[in-house]
Amino acid sequence: MMQQLIIYPLLFQLFLSIVLMFFWNKINAQKVISITGSIIAVLLSSYVFYYVWENGTQKVNAGSWDAPFGIVFVADTLAVTLVLLTALSGLAVSIFSAGSVIKDRLRFGYFPIFHFLLLGLTGAFLTGDLFNLYVWFEIIIISSFVLITIGGEKAQLEGAVKYFTLNILASTIFLTAIAVLYGLTGSLNMADLAGKVAAVENRGLVEVAAILFLIGFGTKASIFPLYFWLPASYHTPPAAVSAIFGGLLTKVGVYALIRVFTLIFVGDVFLGEILMVLAILTIFSGGVGALVQNNVRKVFSYLIICHIGYMIAGLGMFTEIAISGVIFYLIHDIMVKTNLFMVSGIIFKIKSSNSMRALGGFYANYPNLSLLIFIPLFSLVGIPPLSGFWPKISLIGEGFATENYWTVAAIVFASFITLVIIAKLWAEVFWKDAKEIPEKPKFEYFSDISKAKKTQFILPIVFLSLISLYIGFGAEHIQLLSSRIANELMNSEQYIDTVLNNS
Amino acid sequence: MKTIILRTASNYLLPVLLLFSIFILLRGHYLPGGGFVGGLIAAIAFVLHSFANGLKNTKSLLRFHPGFLMPAGLALSFFSGLSPIIFAGDPFMTGLWYHGHVPVLGSVGSALFFDMGVYLVVVGVTLTIIFTISEAP
Numbered sequence: 330m331m332q333q334l335i336i337y338p339l340l341f342q343l344f345l346s347i348v349l350m351f352f353w354n355k356i357n358a359q360k361v362i363s364i365t366g367s368i369i370a371v372l373l374s375s376y377v378f379y380y381v382w383e384n385g386t387q388k389v390n391a392g393s394w395d396a397p398f399g400i401v402f403v404a405d406t407l408a409v410t411l412v413l414l415t416a417l418s419g420l421a422v423s424i425f426s427a428g429s430v431i432k433d434r435l436r437f438g439y440f441p442i443f444h445f446l447l448l449g450l451t452g453a454f455l456t457g458d459l460f461n462l463y464v465w466f467e468i469i470i471i472s473s474f475v476l477i478t479i480g481g482e483k484a485q486l487e488g489a490v491k492y493f494t495l496n497i498l499a500s501t502i503f504l505t506a507i508a509v510l511y512g513l514t515g516s517l518n519m520a521d522l523a524g525k526v527a528a529v530e531n532r533g534l535v536e537v538a539a540i541l542f543l544i545g546f547g548t549k550a551s552i553f554p555l556y557f558w559l560p561a562s563y564h565t566p567p568a569a570v571s572a573i574f575g576g577l578l579t580k581v582g583v584y585a586l587i588r589v590f591t592l593i594f595v596g597d598v599f600l601g602e603i604l605m606v607l608a609i610l611t612i613f614s615g616g617v618g619a620l621v622q623n624n625v626r627k628v629f630s631y632l633i634i635c636h637i638g639y640m641i642a643g644l645g646m647f648t649e650i651a652i653s654g655v656i657f658y659l660i661h662d663i664m665v666k667t668n669l670f671m672v673s674g675i676i677f678k679i680k681s682s683n684s685m686r687a688l689g690g691f692y693a694n695y696p697n698l699s700l701l702i703f704i705p706l707f708s709l710v711g712i713p714p715l716s717g718f719w720p721k722i723s724l725i726g727e728g729f730a731t732e733n734y735w736t737v738a739a740i741v742f743a744s745f746i747t748l749v750i751i752a753k754l755w756a757e758v759f760w761k762d763a764k765e766i767p768e769k770p771k772f773e774y775f776s777d778i779s780k781a782k783k784t785q786f787i788l789p790i791v792f793l794s795l796i797s798l799y800i801g802f803g804a805e806h807i808q809l810l811s812s813r814i815a816n817e818l819m820n821s822e823q824y825i826d827t828v829l830n831n832s
Numbered sequence: 833m834k835t836i837i838l839r840t841a842s843n844y845l846l847p848v849l850l851l852f853s854i855f856i857l858l859r860g861h862y863l864p865g866g867g868f869v870g871g872l873i874a875a876i877a878f879v880l881h882s883f884a885n886g887l888k889n890t891k892s893l894l895r896f897h898p899g900f901l902m903p904a905g906l907a908l909s910f911f912s913g914l915s916p917i918i919f920a921g922d923p924f925m926t927g928l929w930y931h932g933h934v935p936v937l938g939s940v941g942s943a944l945f946f947d948m949g950v951y952l953v954v955v956g957v958t959l960t961i962i963f964t965i966s967e968a969p
Contacts, residue, residue: 332923333917336924340910344910347910350902353899391923392923392925393916393922393926
């Protein structure tokens with residue numbers, strides 16, 4: 330039973346959603362099950378992480394079909410790290426949902442679908458098969474579509490249509506890319522493809538497949554010019570849903586890009602340059618977009634795009650240190666972005682508004698809460714020693730080493746513009762004098778809710794802020810982890826050997 | 833659509849269609865068929881019954897909300913996938929087979945239970961969707 334350890338986090342999420350479906354109408358029971366289950370999922374993922382850290386890459390042949398033919402699940406250090414981060418944000422958002430999502434939404438199966446989403450994410454990180462990756466992406470899309478529309482407000486449906494159209498288009502392109510690759514090599518196993526793609530003589534078609542993958546995953550990761558669905562939809566659903574979307578959905582696109590471009594299409598100079606140009610444009614368009622927004626959640630949405638640029642830039646440079654910077658940034662970003670959308674939820678709960686111009690006076694009224702929110706906000710900016718600072722050292726240093734001065738300029742610009750935006754947000758929302766916002770009659774304000782519910786709002790933010798602080802102050806550990814991941818990614822022989830060795 | 837012909841016919845068609853759906857389900861292992869198609873046919877049986885006799889009668893015939901079949905079917909499929917881990921120590925979804933001849937069925941394995949789970953989920957989903965739509969004013 331221990332050989333299959335790595336797929337237990339995945340099976341557990343599935344089990345959890347099935348159990349939750351049996352309690353369809355019992356919302357309070359669902360809350361308890363979801364939170365307890367998420368805690369168990371964190372423990373389980375931590376153990377899997379520890380196991381893989383100690384014993385190296387593990388794999389499971391699903392259905393006992395041997396590697397290049399059947400579906401394999403592979404847990405290298407990158408996969409288990411992301412599975413652990415998924416479980417951590419899953420736990421935070423699960424607690425936050427219990428407090429913040431209204432009954433009318435919970436009644437329609439919010440929690441089961443939420444755990445189906447986590448199942449899809451966990452599966453996407455663990456699978457070693459391209460078509461299976463597509464299937465997990467479908468599970469992610471379908472459950473996210475339910476989550477984004479649940480409640481059925483007009484704005485929500487409008488956002489959901491944009492979200493769904495572009496994402497389903499991206500999936501189709503991804504599927505086309507798989508078809509092209511399968512036609513060329515006759516294989517879908519990523520490790521097997523690594524060898525076979527390198528041996529294909531028709532390089533033009535390989536390039537086409539690579540670009541199709543870039544477009545498919547790029548849309549999901551919201552890189553320039555395919556990001557428009559993101560700011561159009563992420564501010565519409567409840568904050569808890571935005572939190573899990575903002576933290577993980579775009580990152581799974583980045584993960585897929587990292588996996589495909591370090592394993593299958595390796596060392597393509599043309600592709601590296603395209604990635605670099607796209608990264609610079611992504612950084613600029615996201616940064617400038619965030620600067621002109623007034624809605625707090627739209628600001629955060631544009632900042633997601635801006636910071637995706639960092640990771641794509643690192644991937645474009647394609648050196649071991651740059652990749653380690655990307656991984657470090659990925660780890661930091663998942664925690665901080667999940668946290669920030671929960672922060673936007675708590676701001677909305679207190680004042681029933683997310684407009685920066687209308688808000689104000691938080692620091693005077695809620696000093697402790699403001700200091701708590703200070704941590705994720707300024708981790709995002711990357712003021713040393715908070716967590717956003719460290720990965721930029723690797724990225725900027727490597728930009729100089731590989732003489733990509735434009736990329737360095739873009740990264741510096743992005744850090745600067747993030748600082749400006751967050752400083753503006755801090756000044757407007759926290760320091761400015763409070764303004765009178767007309768009270769909404771049916772709105773349940775933060776000051777009216779019970780103490781237990783307040784805890785459910787605050788606790789996840791504290792939890793993720795502590796992790797962010799750990800990433801900042803324990804940067805040495807995270808750097809060790811990301812260097813090891815980068816090393817594994819750059820020397821993919823070990824991954825390939827583990828997958829294809831069926832003895 | 834409450835014609836006497838349809839009403840009389842649907843009473844006989846319901847068991848026949850249900851039997852046919854089970855036949856399709858069992859046929860699925862080596863030949864065209866399986867849980868998905870079987871589930872659709874079973875759902876059609878109930879839909880036809882509700883056309884002829886009204887939604888209320890079909891619901892009282894079913895006794896429970898068809899939505900319950902979704903988690904039940906999922907659980908069945910899940911545990912059939914899990915059974916090799918529990919009983920044999922093999923990876924998830926490995927087929928476990930009973931090596932003996934079972935009359936009518938042929939051979940029985942964990943794949944059959946997986947398909948039965950799919951069958952239940954499909955019946956549950958289809959009926960939930962159709963009942964919800966026809967309930968709407």
